Amino acid sequence: MQRTQSSLTDILWSSHKDFYGYVVDGNLYNFEIDWVSSNDNDYFNDRIKNYIKDYLNELSSLKRVYETDLQKNFNDLIANLLNAYDDSTLLQYKNTVGSSYLESKYSPDCTFIFKNIDVSNECLQDFVVCLGELKCPDQSMTETKCIGQLLQYLRILLRKQARPKIYGFLLNSKDIKFYYVERRQNSSDYNYYQSKSFQIYDSSFEKLPINNRQKITTNEKSKKKFHYCEDTWKIFTKFLIMNMNFYRYETLNIDPCDNQLNKYLITNRLGYGLTSKVYLLNDKENNNENQQTNNNNKRKQENNTNDIKSRVIKISKNNGYSSEFLNELMITKKLKEKDIHKFESFFQEIIYSSPTGNYLIFNNELQKLASLSLTQSENLIDIIEYLYDSNIIHRDIRPNNLMSDKSGQYIKLIDFGFAFTLDINDKSKELPIAGTITYASYEFLNFCSKIEHNTFWSPSYRYDKTFDLKCVLTIIIYMINENVQAKLNSIEELLSTKEKIPRLLELWENVKNKNTKYSKLLNTINKLTKSSDFQTLKDQLKELYNKKIQ
CATH class of the missing domain: 1.10.510.10 (Transferase(Phosphotransferase) domain 1)
Structure with a gap:
């Protein structure tokens, strides 16, 4: 008998196949994603095309493609694509294989977060925008355990982040398929969606003039080349540069284009309040200076660990609390003006506040x-x-x-x-x-x-x-x-x-x-x-x- 989703909400499934059978089956629907590449194609330039061709040619040179090979080459491809897009993308890529950051148990292959923040794995779960899973060529994109794995990860994040919707994709060396999970309106249950499968290349004989084709030798026939499917890659690359509304990341009230956050490494989650979520920061510039020094002297590494400046960021849960954040800034300034020495003893100093009042950065943990x-x-x-x-x-x-x-x-x-x-x-x-x-x-x-x-x-x-x-x-x-x-x-x-x-x-x-x-x-x-x-x-x-x- 089919069990309801809500009765199984808190179960961590022993297998992704079971998750698919009990939770996804009967709730998986089709959706169209082709539309994302229907306009604004100027971004798909020769530089992007060459990165894709290099990626496919690297895979074609391998006698057999293992998941580790796919992971390495995909990491290089995404790094090149996001670097080429620069200001056109909101995302940065994290290779999270082996990190077990999801429920301290699961390790998604590919994690995307907003590019203006840098986080450690301890609190990475709070910042995930979308996910990807990579599979060997011999694993079918229709296998329920593969689909169940990605959708289970997406659902965990949807629940943890309390957001309405989250995207992901499955990729092997031949195909890519997109998915999303969406919270049902006025419900604790979810619906699951999948796109059709898109080929990422055509494997064919190298094209020769018609009058020469009959002269192709057996040895030449064994030499195949990857001809990338342009429509597929237009969809995927456009997926990487969609706007904030598309990704539906609403967990933390932060602006992906606010470069002030990029000065810090977010290391730990400190707690949640009525109006905010609080995280520990390390000053990235100070951290990098210590690392450079420590590379030359291992003993200094131990001594300088405590020299890294710690900050605290308090992020409002939504814009409705911006007035409270701006009020805190105003009150704190007034307290500081009265007696600087007592202020330092009694209160926490604000060293930066966002103009919109959606976060505050404090001096010390x-x-x-x-x-x-x-x-x-x-x-x-x-x-x-x-x-x-x-x-x-x-x-x-x-x-x-x-x-x-x-x-x-x-x-x-x-x-x-x-x-x-x-x-x-x-x-x-x-x-x-x-x-x-x-x-x-x-x-x-x-x-x-x-x-x-x-x-x-x-x-x-x-x-x-x-x-x-x-x-x-x-x-x-x-x-x-x-x-x-x-x-x-x-x-x-x-x-x-x-x-x-x-x-x-x-x-x-x-x-x-x-x-x-x-x-x-x-x-x-x-x-x-x-x-x-x-x-x-x-x-x-x-x-x-x-x-x-x-």
Whole structure:
């Protein structure tokens, strides 16, 4: 009996043939790709033709073509084609045989990504635009295991990248066939599509004048030449220079023509946030200098590894978040102007921002906080005092937005996308609700509990200058008390805000009733009127750490 796709979504198949039989069979449809070469043929020039002829002649010189031969010659061909196209293509090519970057298990033969980024295999999966698989001549393009292999890879990427559509191709030394996988509208299932098979060459006797053909010897008959099928290669080469809309790569909100990204090597995925995805960068220029030095001195290679400058890039999930990114840039500049030394201790410096606000590059990699010592908590109070004196309210202080430098010496507050600045004489400001709810104050939660969550309007809340302090106090208790931490984590797993709020109110009401030190800190925050009151908070914080919270 045919099984549905959705019932098998999370299975990693033991064989590509099984994947084809259970998932693809019955969902594979034909599509036309000939149209891609129907116009704009100026790009198919003599230089491109010669590269193709050299590729085919190299294959024709081999007595038998193995997959390794096909891979090597195809790598050379693609390198030449993409180099010749230069600004006409958005793609760069990666030979990913043996890399196992897909589910840490699979190694597609040919991977294409946007040319302005350079990534390591650890996070290559996030950046794949399209794929290709190479097969020996004795493997038919109609074999279900070959088709299943490519389509399984494409589906994994489609799910991981949450994009609507992805292309690929199968190539042996005789034919090429194009495929794509597309997400069904309003569904978690997929449809699979294949083009017809296109010959890449005609194998025929070398053409001679008609009056000489009868003189061809047996030895001459054995000498065949590859005559490339121009229409096929027009389709394939045009496939390499299609626009962004054709490839439907929407995973990361980046511009393939933004050469600023080409200065860095993207090495690791650091995490996902509400509005962004974050990756570790290495400065490519600095990296190349080290490599040149290290080639001359192996011992220096070990010493200079740590000299490579690490950066962090935060990429917005879509253009709808550009205002938050531009806001973070503006707030960070203001914080830096006030006191450069404190800024360096408390925050993360932005060294570049894209003009459209779709990504930010930060100066140094930070590390997550596994715990929160008294000294670190006092440093956190100092950060909030700095915001208080700057008339800035962060609004999104949560554990994920508290980091430390590599030494662990400095606590850093990150992600100012929802932050705002108060006018100099204001103590509060009414704004649409954004940022943290889970770690907000009891008053804020109580306000949210009265909101009709099925309405279409965006509710507003009057944020005051103590809002961040109360969030910090919540986080301190969360970090130092296992009981509170367990309860709060279980609340976070609830799907809706409407479910979370009454549970959070109950939790913090119990903590306040059972712990006098916590209540005392809350009272101090409520009465806080000037920056000198922050020292009182730090003194009371010591008492909190000396008492185990129930």
